[in-house]
Amino acid sequence: MLRQTLYLFSILFLLSCNTSKKAVSSGDSIDFTILQLNDVYEIAPLEGGKVGGLARVATVKKQLLKENPNTIAVLSGDFLSPSLIGTLKKENGERIAGQQMVETLNAMGLDYATFGNHEFDLKSADLLQKRINQSQFEYTICNVKRADLPGGPQAFTQKIDNQDRPIPEYIIKEFSDSKGNTMKVGIIGVLLPFNQASYVQYDPVVESFRKTYELLKDKTDVVIAMTHLNISDDLSLAKEVPGVLLFMGGHDHVEMNHYVEETVITKADANAKSAYIHRVSFYPSSGTAKVRSSWMPITDKIQDDPTTAAVVEKWQSKVYQIMNEQGYNPDEVVMTTSVPLECKEVDIRSRQTNYGALTTSAFEYVLPNADAYMINSGSMRMDDNISGTVTQFDVLRTFPFGGGIVKMELPGNVLQKFLEIALKTNKGEGGYFQVKNISNTNGQWLINGQAINIGQTYTVVIPEFVAKGNEANLGFLADFKYKKEATFSVKGSTIQNDVRDIVIAYMKTL
Ligand SMILES: [Zn+2]
Structure with missing residues (x-):
């Protein structure tokens, strides 16, 4: 030391x-x-x-x-x-x-x-x-x-x-x-x-x-x-x-x-x-x-x-057994990082963090060509930073609830409302979002650097939990249809549609 x-x-x-x-x-x-x-x-x-x-x-x-x-x-x-x-x-x-x-x-x-x-x-x-x-x-x-x-x-x-x-x-x-x-x-x-x-x-x-x-x-x-x-x-x-x-x-x-x-x-x-x-x-x-x-x-x-x-062994073997049954190998090293991946609640619920960015990039890895990618910070529960060796267990403890991601088509005005709530109203709460391709300049929301066009339809990738209208103040999303795939095929390998599998697969490419 x-x-x-x-x-x-x-x-x-x-x-x-x-x-x-x-x-x-x-x-x-x-x-x-x-x-x-x-x-x-x-x-x-x-x-x-x-x-x-x-x-x-x-x-x-x-x-x-x-x-x-x-x-x-x-x-x-x-x-x-x-x-x-x-x-x-x-x-x-x-x-x-x-x-x-x-x-x-x-x-x-x-x-x-x-x-x-x-x-x-x-x-x-x-x-x-x-x-x-x-x-x-x-x-x-x-x-x-x-x-x-x-x-x-x-x-x-x-x-x-x-x-x-x-x-x-x-x-x-x-x-x-x-x-x-x-x-x-x-x-x-x-x-x-x-x-x-x-x-x-x-x-x-x-x-x-x-x-x-x-x-x-x-x-x-x-x-x-x-x-x-x-x-x-x-x-x-x-x-x-x-x-x-x-x-x-x-x-x-x-x-x-x-x-x-x-x-x-x-x-x-x-x-x-x-x-x-x-x-x-x-x-x-x-x-x-x-x-x-x-x-x-x-x-x-x-x-x-x-x-x-x-x-400790009694409880760890219980969690390992359940995780093994679900196809995970908690001890497998998936990446190493000298820069801590930030997932403390105080950070992830109020600002963009590198772990949030990594997660939304993982979404893009399995579902390229969407306009924007978002995840509610409340689904990232670790309240800790990880550095050094990152194992599957670290990913599992980050996303204890798991769940799939979906593609949703949203009119520009609805996306604008979504972003106002997800990045402003919900700041400090689990309903605050980590995002990709989204920014704000002088109060104007931008998608890939372009101001949102109210009349245009945008494709966003979000957790199914959010798409169902379950996140705070975002119940209106339940009115919109979404498309969910059971698995993704990337570079010849099949990835289950679960945020944990998606992040693990993406981390292995880094
Ligand atoms: Zn505390």
């Missing part, structure tokens, strides 16, 4: 002291360690097995526990969705929807999690409740409530020791040293109100966080937080509510660290490609704390923890 491990230091001077703690001599510290993950959608390693993998993270946690029994593992949101496995159905017809992740995190020994926006991708609050109750780790969140029950918004609950307990706004964790001295750590969880679900009430981030911090600071020796926010919000929150030792962030998918006022802010790479390890020392005599944070890539140099690996 070229990147060097980074060390960050923060000294937090606490305004309050816990009077109940035992006296210790100056210089004595109570030490604890936190293993931080964020934004994990895949339980198994990626990039041909080189990076990531929760069985490797489990090994790291065990090593840290040996170094210091005061070790906890946290996950700062986004793990129940999206994933290819999650979209598949179990024998009883219910979607797996995060169960593979909960079982793997249980085996890995995760201790605490907060919600990310993707937890609320789950179709219903009841299904989410089910996954929460299957979790052996504890949740905390200060600004989210369940909004679909009679009697008004209330906390989500978690079944612990067979009792339904409201998920708290904070957790207090006690640590002790070998001499029996104890300290208390307050942990807050907070989430940005992004891609909102109808069954959730989102309270304001700063207000809720400040209120919770005020409640917590006098009861504890150190306060830390799991923040599922954009980095710009992390930076301003650290300024607005000073006094928190550490923000273990999420939502951004690349490793970063910042130091604002007295708060260290860290984010690891998505999909457990890396983790952060925080070693905290609290000095009771002075009421101060120090955190030393190091960034750790998770690679094939780390052995699998066998117990966790067995759970």
Whole structure:
């Protein structure tokens, strides 16, 4: 690895002291360690097995526990969705929807999690409740409530020791040293109100966080937080509510660290490609704390923890079996790329990306001579960038729903309306489109560089899902006929009409 491990230091001077703690001599510290993950959608390693993998993270946690029994593992949101496995159905017809992740995190020994926006991708609050109750780790969140029950918004609950307990706004964790001295750590969880679900009430981030911090600071020796926010919000929150030792962030998918006022802010790479390890020392005599944070890539140099690996293997073999039955070979390398293929939701739902361009070019590869090519970004679900080795599995996790593409003839005025909605109204949503041969100059839509002629008919290639009028605000497309081919014949080979087959075939030509 070229990147060097980074060390960050923060000294937090606490305004309050816990009077109940035992006296210790100056210089004595109570030490604890936190293993931080964020934004994990895949339980198994990626990039041909080189990076990531929760069985490797489990090994790291065990090593840290040996170094210091005061070790906890946290996950700062986004793990129940999206994933290819999650979209598949179990024998009883219910979607797996995060169960593979909960079982793997249980085996890995995760201790605490907060919600990310993707937890609320789950179709219903009841299904989410089910996954929460299957979790052996504890949740905390200060600004989210369940909004679909009679009697008004209330906390989500978690079944612990067979009792339904409201998920708290904070957790207090006690640590002790070998001499029996104890300290208390307050942990807050907070989430940005992004891609909102109808069954959730989102309270304001700063207000809720400040209120919770005020409640917590006098009861504890150190306060830390799991923040599922954009980095710009992390930076301003650290300024607005000073006094928190550490923000273990999420939502951004690349490793970063910042130091604002007295708060260290860290984010690891998505999909457990890396983790952060925080070693905290609290000095009771002075009421101060120090955190030393190091960034750790998770690679094939780390052995699998066998117990966790067995759970991962159970779910991976299930998905491989289903994919093999459908004619796919998930491990096959289809291309390599030094430029990351961009498929993060924040990008693909608001601007043209190179992976979107690749996909619409793949459409042209099997259906040449159409005027324009378009795909709704909501069908590209990976919420991650891929670089290095791209396997069939990467394509399958990009397009978990699959589906065919069709040719549709549209009058110029209808195409114009389509583009207004697909590229303007739906910006930021899954109904935003990745396109080919389409541009806009001074508010005028152009097809292959020519202004749309209202009286002309255009041929567009789009997913059948869109042609049927299923995409947001585009129901009117159902009024137009389309032509669908079962297979395509390109350069002597037959390609099934499924976006996954089409993209795989095209990637192999690159
Ligand atoms: Zn997120």
